[in-house]
Amino acid sequence: MLFAVSAAVTIVWCGSMAAMGGMPMSGGWTMSMAWMRMPGQSWAFAATMFLAMWVVMMAAMMLPSLAPMLLRFQRAVGGRRTHRLRSLTALVGAGYFLVWSLAGLAAYPIGVGLASAAMRVPALSEAFPVVAGVVVLIAGALQFTAWKTRHLACCRMGPGDEFPLPGSTFGAFQHGMRLGLHCVACCGGLMVILLVVGVMDLWAMAVVASAITFERFAPDGERAAHAVGIVTCLAGLLMIGLAIAG
Numbered sequence: 001m002l003f004a005v006s007a008a009v010t011i012v013w014c015g016s017m018a019a020m021g022g023m024p025m026s027g028g029w030t031m032s033m034a035w036m037r038m039p040g041q042s043w044a045f046a047a048t049m050f051l052a053m054w055v056v057m058m059a060a061m062m063l064p065s066l067a068p069m070l071l072r073f074q075r076a077v078g079g080r081r082t083h084r085l086r087s088l089t090a091l092v093g094a095g096y097f098l099v100w101s102l103a104g105l106a107a108y109p110i111g112v113g114l115a116s117a118a119m120r121v122p123a124l125s126e127a128f129p130v131v132a133g134v135v136v137l138i139a140g141a142l143q144f145t146a147w148k149t150r151h152l153a154c155c156r157m158g159p160g161d162e163f164p165l166p167g168s169t170f171g172a173f174q175h176g177m178r179l180g181l182h183c184v185a186c187c188g189g190l191m192v193i194l195l196v197v198g199v200m201d202l203w204a205m206a207v208v209a210s211a212i213t214f215e216r217f218a219p220d221g222e223r224a225a226h227a228v229g230i231v232t233c234l235a236g237l238l239m240i241g242l243a244i245a246g
Contacts (some may be wrong), residue, residue: 002059003059003060003063003064003067006056006057006060006063007060009060010057010060013056014200015202017032017033018200018202023036025119025125025128026122026125026126027125027126027127027129027243028129029125029129029132031115031118031119032200032201033200034050034111034199035111035114035115035199047108050104050108053200054104054107054108055097055100055101057205058097058100058101058104059097060205060209061205061209062096062097062100064209064213065155065183065212065213066093066096066179068216068217069092069179070089070092070093073088073089073092073172074089087169088169089172091172091173092172092173092179095174095175095177095179095180096176096177096179097180099183099184100183103184103191107195111195111199129239129242130240130243131196132196132197133237133238133239133242135192135193135196136197136232136235136239137232137236137237138236139190140189140228140232140236142188142229143189143225143229143232144225144229148186148189148225149222149225151182151183152186152221152222152225153221154179154182154186155179155182155183155186155216156216186215190208190212190228193208193232211228211232214227215228
């Protein structure tokens with residue numbers, strides 16, 4: 001139910017952002033309005049709105065991958081704490097999404113700063129399509145690293161594998177934060193793609209979410225990550241080629 005609601009709200013929000021359009025920039029690309037203040041808005045209010053959009057978007061994108069981890073948690077602790085199972089599971093989810101919320105808070109000032117720089121420096125704006133392609137290419141290359149393999153393995157396991165079983169309410173919250181940290185580290189490259197391609201672009205979100213989910217559910221996670229990396233690298237090279245040709 002939470003996934004359905006967050007997905008519906010995300011679709012509506014993306015539709016409203018698309019209706020607003022973006023800011024055409026030199027270099028032939030369009031800057032997302034997510035990095036802009038509306039007339040009369042303070043930066044604090046704009047940041048709050050971005051964080052709200054980010055949290056809803058993360059719920060829609062990450063719940064399919066989080067659900068198996070929550071199920072494994074329930075199975076691991078259910079025999080000992082049946083009467084508290086729902087609250088403990090909710091705390092795991094809260095810790096997980098707190099980490100993703102903090103990631104959004106970190107991403108916002110970076111995105112605003114880069115957007116501001118692109119508006120002030122025409123050369124940077126003109127180079128952005130090539131830079132975006134390079135970022136996508138680097139994100140694809142990260143799929144083949146030991147860093148990716150290690151954190152993906154942590155995202156695919158549950159309590160009793162490597163993670164200790166939470167022994168308290170706060171332990172469940174910590175377990176969720178631990179899962180969130182591994183997930184952010186595992187998906188960081190793919191999420192950066194979303195930020196440079198279009199943070200509220202519905203198609204980009206669907207592609208990135210599908211890639212993340214594929215990595216988690218595939219029988220061989222490492223091979224799945226490599227397959228995603230190959231496709232991502234090819235997309236980055238295509239973006240660079242089109243930007244140079246254009």
